[in-house]
Amino acid sequence: MTPTPEELYAQREQRFNDIVALKKPDKIPLMPLMMHYFPNKIAGVSNAAVEADHFLRTKLMKEATLKFGFEWAAAVGVPPAKSCEALQLKQMRWPGGDLPDDAPFQWVEDEYIRADEVDQFLADPNGFAMRTILPRVAGIFQPLSFIQFPPMYWLANAYSTILLAPFLSAPGMKEMFEGMAAFCEDAQNFMAAEGGYFGEMAAMGYPRPFVGVGFPAFDLVSDYFRSLRGSTLDMFRQPDKLLAMIDAMVPPSINLIIGACKATNTTRAFIPMHRGAGGFMSDEQFEKFYWPSFSALIYACIENGITPMPLFEGDYTPRLKYLATLPPGKVAAHMDKIDRKKFKEMCGDVMCFWGNVPPSLLATGTPQQVKDDVKELIDLFGDTGTLIIDSTVGIPDESRPENILALKEAVDEYGVL
Amino acid sequence: MSNELADAILAMDEDGALKIVKDRLDAGEAPEAVLDDARSAMTTLGDRFACEEVFIPELIMGGEIMKGIAAELKPRLTADDAAEKRGTVVVGTVHGDIHDIGKDVVVMMLEVSGYDVHDLGIDVPVETFVAAVKEKSPAVVALSGLLTLAFDSMKDTVEGIAAAGLRDQVKIMIGGSPVDQQVCAYSGADGWGRDATAALAFAAEWTTGGAA
Numbered sequence: 001m002t003p004t005p006e007e008l009y010a011q012r013e014q015r016f017n018d019i020v021a022l023k024k025p026d027k028i029p030l031m032p033l034m035m036h037y038f039p040n041k042i043a044g045v046s047n048a049a050v051e052a053d054h055f056l057r058t059k060l061m062k063e064a065t066l067k068f069g070f071e072w073a074a075a076v077g078v079p080p081a082k083s084c085e086a087l088q089l090k091q092m093r094w095p096g097g098d099l100p101d102d103a104p105f106q107w108v109e110d111e112y113i114r115a116d117e118v119d120q121f122l123a124d125p126n127g128f129a130m131r132t133i134l135p136r137v138a139g140i141f142q143p144l145s146f147i148q149f150p151p152m153y154w155l156a157n158a159y160s161t162i163l164l165a166p167f168l169s170a171p172g173m174k175e176m177f178e179g180m181a182a183f184c185e186d187a188q189n190f191m192a193a194e195g196g197y198f199g200e201m202a203a204m205g206y207p208r209p210f211v212g213v214g215f216p217a218f219d220l221v222s223d224y225f226r227s228l229r230g231s232t233l234d235m236f237r238q239p240d241k242l243l244a245m246i247d248a249m250v251p252p253s254i255n256l257i258i259g260a261c262k263a264t265n266t267t268r269a270f271i272p273m274h275r276g277a278g279g280f281m282s283d284e285q286f287e288k289f290y291w292p293s294f295s296a297l298i299y300a301c302i303e304n305g306i307t308p309m310p311l312f313e314g315d316y317t318p319r320l321k322y323l324a325t326l327p328p329g330k331v332a333a334h335m336d337k338i339d340r341k342k343f344k345e346m347c348g349d350v351m352c353f354w355g356n357v358p359p360s361l362l363a364t365g366t367p368q369q370v371k372d373d374v375k376e377l378i379d380l381f382g383d384t385g386t387l388i389i390d391s392t393v394g395i396p397d398e399s400r401p402e403n404i405l406a407l408k409e410a411v412d413e414y415g416v417l
Numbered sequence: 418m419s420n421e422l423a424d425a426i427l428a429m430d431e432d433g434a435l436k437i438v439k440d441r442l443d444a445g446e447a448p449e450a451v452l453d454d455a456r457s458a459m460t461t462l463g464d465r466f467a468c469e470e471v472f473i474p475e476l477i478m479g480g481e482i483m484k485g486i487a488a489e490l491k492p493r494l495t496a497d498d499a500a501e502k503r504g505t506v507v508v509g510t511v512h513g514d515i516h517d518i519g520k521d522v523v524v525m526m527l528e529v530s531g532y533d534v535h536d537l538g539i540d541v542p543v544e545t546f547v548a549a550v551k552e553k554s555p556a557v558v559a560l561s562g563l564l565t566l567a568f569d570s571m572k573d574t575v576e577g578i579a580a581a582g583l584r585d586q587v588k589i590m591i592g593g594s595p596v597d598q599q600v601c602a603y604s605g606a607d608g609w610g611r612d613a614t615a616a617l618a619f620a621a622e623w624t625t626g627g628a629a
Binding site: 093100103104106108109228229232233235236237279280281282285313314315336337358359360361363364365392396397398 | 429431471472473474477478481513514515516518564565566568569594595596597599600603611612
């Protein structure tokens, strides 16, 4: 008998949750973490076109999910370009902006907090962000860099409308608020499209992967504020200041996840990770600068009933000895590059294995190569069944459609336990 | 005396290393000798990176220390000193991809290892690579990429160099996080790697400069 959408939804949720809890499922699922531009590329639609139309993007995501037999509704992995445009973001480049229509969005890393500004940031994070960081990352906030605003509590003063007039009428302020209004409008459209997509998919039996998103504190500092070069030099030139920045960013990241999960009554949180991978630092540096704040985030999720879904980007094989100390059956570990056998040996009884099918195979290989790779994974993890099939960071944009179909064929052929 | 400088660099003692350089120059020592010692320390650093004894932070910090030393020495070096290179390498992030972190580490390590490096930057069109190969006659071309779209861009670039009749004159390496043997075969490159160690090993093998 064909299961109802409600039954399918419940089965898929149960399957994912069982695998995370290290209980053997009935079958190995195909659950891509996210999609960027694959759905529009295979439909012959440009990246710029879906950046301009959120509803078109989510329609194509739905079509791809159904066509390729995914078992949940992959997350939208693309920042909305119109929002970026409204803010005149300099920290991001996007198709339809100054990148070609078929390019993916790309991050522009820089030292948005300079080495000699760390103390100023720590003394007044919000004030420093308003006066210095925002004008650097987004053009519309340029006026904030030179207007000497009074304290924000002035807004509570009944006379503030008069007293604030000189500041709010300064050059560029009107354009700033107009830009923010445009940003709000696009953000509302984005949320409506995303909400509609996940709602429709849920009604058809496809769960949503996550709502909460949080960042390990070191990555926040290194990726977004100090850059790889800056944070690296901080390790040697001003380690105490680097640690102070990391410590300052742990509670907001935890609150971000818990707040999002509580507001939506969901229990999964995505945690993208970058700079803790092998090669990026020694074990000693990892223990000092990365692991304490990362593990604090993981434990905070678990203590609040949230399943952390860390995406271990890069090769975390050298860090398996740390991952092995995390509580068993609580973490949905999504892997990029990793020594599969070592993972099984060191972490197989601690966390499930998710991802790791190479993008190179999906983009340039054959269906048979893809099936062989999935079979290898199932042969390795099939005894416990604690395996979820996906590529390294969701479905790669340049994947050949026949290779994505091969993922599904492989789980159907080899993944029934 | 020379060990002191190498020890300071390898210990990431930036202030100590610069003080030793100044002291040696003040004592009348030839800047070439000081530069040689600093370079040998960077070669050791590269070896330790290859053995996974040190990692990217030490490469970046070592590069910074080396920059400081080079700035101190540059006014006193003759043009001939700067001309002694182990081979020419053209480097760039392939078209469509604007990422530069990995490329920059490779460029830095090649430079401190004594190669004549021409960094074409990011999002480099095929014709720019071809023009650089014609103009600079490198032994090695290094193509970098972080995105999966780089697979096709790398293939385009290798084919572009071949179409210009230059393929036999250069060895081509590809590098970046998603790159592997599959991509190497697909692109037609001669070798692949995920970090600066592999780039240094290929550069040493493919130039007359000997081991890195």
